[in-house]
Amino acid sequence: MSLLNYSELFRPKIEDYLHQVIDQSNPPGYKELKSMLFYHMGWEGEGSGSRAQGKRIRPIILLLCTEICGGNWEAALPIAAAVELIHNFSLIHDDIEDQSLTRHGRPTVWSRWGIAQAINTGDLMFTLAFQTAALASGSMEDKLILESEKILFHTTEKLTRGQFLDLHFEQSEQTSLDDYWLMIEGKTAALISACAELGALIAGADHQQQKYFRDFGRSLGLAFQVVDDWLGIWGNPEQTGKSNDSDLMSYKKTLPVLHSLARNGEFAKRWNKRSITSENLSELEQMLIKDGSQNFTQDNAEKLTIEAMNFLKSACPVENDACLALEELARTLTQRRR
């Protein structure tokens, strides 16, 4: 079975499960609330459909890891759905916090329904995530559910700590590369790492193997974010599906920017003057290249990808289809610039 086969097998089951959980107990009075949840999940409203739904990468990683370790992936569905709900709760809140107007090419929940309802809808999504995890009682032992929950709780803690740093650095004059790594460790790597670890845990893998999966997910998550930073400046919006606006115009402190700011050269001078418009973009991009910041970003992405692949090799002692599929998925995620 290839990655495509696994995707085609997992995706509808994940979608069904999410649908079922979010659709439950929605009496008529809560129609608008259900609409907000369904809209955000890409199931309802203008522009709904597979593009609006995102790729559900996190639950797919989790189920592949269960499969690799010889577990029953269907038993892992509640936890996989929980992970996707946690991801989506954080997107709803992050969009408010970052004042993002669009996601997957559609208006964000807060820009459609206002900040107050969006905060609350995110809170409900958060709650549903844990409710979903608790549903695993049909397929998992109590001890295992509690262990999985512990990982989920700690992961959402790391997510919010990472988001704190991100918001904090926006306001602060000095942000170091060390700060950056700490921030993306929480914001991006923690949840992907948890997916890989949970998949192994649920399948009954031993501690060492769980650790290999956790480390694989962590390196993959870091690589994923670094590639995202690269794409935010040099990516083709039509290919990436991201907004047309370069990250440079929103003054995001991404890896290439922080690397270049530390050099304190031409780019830093221009950046500190602010008022960057689309006409200045190519000039600024060139300054970053001159400072070696494009190469630096690319080198880091490659280094982290190799690291991830090595951990994956250690995690998969016997090569099987699921292993190869996960390797392919990891490559897709880290080579999106091609």
Added chain:
Amino acid sequence: MSLLNYSELFRPKIEDYLHQVIDQSNPPGYKELKSMLFYHMGWEGEGSGSRAQGKRIRPIILLLCTEICGGNWEAALPIAAAVELIHNFSLIHDDIEDQSLTRHGRPTVWSRWGIAQAINTGDLMFTLAFQTAALASGSMEDKLILESEKILFHTTEKLTRGQFLDLHFEQSEQTSLDDYWLMIEGKTAALISACAELGALIAGADHQQQKYFRDFGRSLGLAFQVVDDWLGIWGNPEQTGKSNDSDLMSYKKTLPVLHSLARNGEFAKRWNKRSITSENLSELEQMLIKDGSQNFTQDNAEKLTIEAMNFLKSACPVENDACLALEELARTLTQRRR
């Protein structure tokens, strides 16, 4: 032992436990994040101290119910702390959603640190609540922890559904009394009901007794909110510790207002014109009294209080100190107008 004795016994333990949970894993980089949490809990910053901390009523109810049912209240501390954290997470977010500038006489988290950081700090508080509940593994069996968590997850779902309705009704032209009861059932009664039920559950009470406690908490929560609505118009700000502004000036759809609006008389006409200032207050208050809305509110508060007391009698087959203390607490909460 009186209510005061129980309070003096429980309060420092609750405070210690909360402190310990919130203080854990706060490396130097997260100093500001810790400050926001500590500030909200009333432990840090201007105006910190017992008034800023609130009364911790919910964990006290929980621990009293454990005690009544012959359980070990110290074993219930993690769940009691979790309940208080859930309450506080919802306060941080509600304050943003309702644009409230002060709480317990101090600036709210969002008005001090901005909306973005406040949303995220609320999310962390939410996560810590569930982490705290999971800490019960030292004193409770796996099965019991999972059962308690299930109640907590469903309660936060009800909280967010109630808040959805509250925000939704603000915008809608027609809000009925049925809508009102559904809304406060989620917003206020659900968590107090959960406290009473959890206390009994942890002590090993049977299903029938758990149900009596749950129903007691529900009626108490409803009564509490109705009294709160009364105080929001006719209460003395100096005695209640609430803001000086009458709920009438923020156009809150409280019980007396909804009752009077349904009469469609003088009050409704004046209300619909808006622009209510402090000079119009006594006139509007008189219109409410004329419509019988003050009496209606008072009657409902009394009816619900009697209901709560009857459930409590059924819940406590043998009268003991803890029972009397809980009865006293319930009376204090529902007779705050005196």
